Amino acid sequence: QKEVEQDPGPLSVPEGAIVSLNCTYSNSAFQYFMWYRQYSRKGPELLMYTYSSGNKEDGRFTAQVDKSSKYISLFIRDSQPSDSATYLCAMSALLTGGGNKLTFGTGTQLKVEL
Amino acid sequence: EPEVTQTPSHQVTQMGQEVILRCVPISNHLYFYWYRQILGQKVEFLVSFYNNEISEKSEIFDDQFSVERPDGSNFTLKIRSTKLEDSAMYFCASTTNTDTQYFGPGTRLTVL
Numbered sequence: 184q185k186e187v188e189q190d191p192g193p194l195s196v197p198e199g200a201i202v203s204l205n206c207t208y209s210n211s212a213f214q215y216f217m218w219y220r221q222y223s224r225k226g227p228e229l230l231m232y233t234y235s236s237g238n239k240e241d242g243r244f245t246a247q248v249d250k251s252s253k254y255i256s257l258f259i260r261d262s263q264p265s266d267s268a269t270y271l272c273a274m275s276a277l278l279t280g281g282g283n284k285l286t287f288g289t290g291t292q293l294k295v296e297l
Numbered sequence: 298e299p300e301v302t303q304t305p306s307h308q309v310t311q312m313g314q315e316v317i318l319r320c321v322p323i324s325n326h327l328y329f330y331w332y333r334q335i336l337g338q339k340v341e342f343l344v345s346f347y348n349n350e351i352s353e354k355s356e357i358f359d360d361q362f363s364v365e366r367p368d369g370s371n372f373t374l375k376i377r378s379t380k381l382e383d384s385a386m387y388f389c390a391s392t393t394n395t396d397t398q399y400f401g402p403g404t405r406l407t408v409l
Contacts, residue, residue: 285330289338
């Protein structure tokens with residue numbers, strides 16, 4: 184079983200739609216949960232991160248974590264063509280020597296069409 | 298807003314040559330990382346660096362790889378003898394704490 188699983192898509196939605204992106208994980212050591220946005224051949228851009236189970240909202244974005252089910256989601260409301268990108272979930276585990284290590288999903292490619 | 302920078306944006310090299318990829322992390326950050334992403338695949342952890350030493354490395358990070366923070370600002374990844382399979386995007390990341398990481402724009406390494 185992979186540590187982090189993410190549906191690669193591609194996902195195509197009309198402008199204004201609500202988008203739901205999801206990841207599941209198997210490692211109970213993961214403590215922080217992040218969503219990054221990546222444009223083609225660019226670096227991952229941090230969108231949101233959260234620690235506890237529940238919802239966290241930032242503008243049109245809502246991150247949801249359910250630690251009991253090992254499931255995280257990102258919702259995008261009123262999606263725009265500029266939201267078209269690959270969305271990566273990432274999970275963080277502490278390193279005994281200091282710092283943390285991120286384990287990424289494969290990314291979901293999203294296209295928002297006019 | 299401060300950001301992680303990386304140079305060069307694209308590096309082309311011959312198999313067997315040494316390459317050095319450079320990163321300038323965000324200035325007050327304490328933890329530094331390298332990740333790579335082979336085209337069409339997921340982002341993979343290579344190494345973490347804290348307090349002037351490696352805190353963890355992945356199986357990918359073999360003896361051909363090394364990292365260094367030669368001064369107070371730069372963080373480098375060296376590949377001693379490049380292989381075709383080292384062709385990938387290499388991302389540097391940094392953070393002040395252990396909750397999340399901020400990534401640079403990446404260096405695309407092409408090994409011929």
